[in-house]
Amino acid sequence: MGPALRCGDGMIGVFDSGFGGLTVLASLIEALPRYDYLFLADSARAPYGARSAEVIHRYTLESVEWLFDQGCTLVVLACNTASARALRNIQQLHLPAKRPDRRVLGVVRPSVEALAGLPPGAIPGKTLPSSVTGRVAVLGTDGTIGSDSYGIELHKLAPGIELVQQACPMWVPLVEAGELDGPGAEWFLRKSLDPVLRSGRMPSRILLGCTHYPLLLPALRRLVPPEVAILTQGGIVAERLGNWLERHPEQEARLGRGGRREIVTTDDPSWFAARGERMLGRTFTATQVRLRPLD
Secondary structure (H helix, E strand, O other), X not given: OOOOOOOOOOOEEEEEOOOOHHHHHHHHHHHOOOOOEEEXXXXXXXXXXXXXXHHHHHHHHHHHHHHHHOOOOEEEEOOHHHHHHOHHHHHHHHHHHHOOOOEEEOOHHHHHHHHOXXXXXXXXXXXXXXXXXXXXXXXXXXXXXXXXXHHHHHHHHOOOEEEEEEEOOOHHHHHHOOOOOOHHHHHHHHHHHHHHHOOOOOOOXXXXXXXXXXXXXXXXXXXOOOOOEEEEHHHHHHHHHHHHHHHXXXXXXXXXOOOOEEEEEOOOHHHHXXXXXXXXXXXXXXXXXXXXXXX
């Protein structure tokens, strides 16, 4: 175990504080299988949601820098908390000063674009006219909903669309305990869904704003009316990353195409692999690493 692994240059780094980002990795591998991926879970310090914004930023930056040191040229923050609390400062301050040739992307902006109904490839920074209206919803953790990151981004992108946000504090524990169905799980799902489905107009789209939540999709689909679309972040991120690479050929050309997949964690690797198998949808072997504190 140590601070360096050196998996090889040109990998796409995928970061999460815990297990949920494996659902995003699974979608990336399915949609963009030719590229090399290095997944880092800072599971020894998870969850991030209850920590201060300063600590979240520091932990996220340490993880991003570790991925850069392994040769990743592009990093995807497959973590709503890190995307909401750390991404902007990393993109606007850290990268221009320290890593001008690297890129870091998050899950919030592409998810908001999908929530607003924008197709992949829409003009970056485009604002929809206020005549574009409707009602949509985001379900997430207390930290994500409390940050209002989705509300802020949706208001900038589509000011005419009404957003309902609902925290679902018991959903991550349900997933990590393997309680994906049955009367007990359904009670907790209904408890969080009812305020969204019974508060005025029905939303046209519901975003599962946590990377754990796709495992609850079969049960959710039975509880949500069929006319309401349920959006999951893995597919959104994979589709829009593919489009981003098409629009940035200079970045795409730097990526390795050996089909390599490496998964590392800051916690016990056997424990992480056993619990993460359900998220990735396959068995895997993990390696333990230690992150270096930033100066």
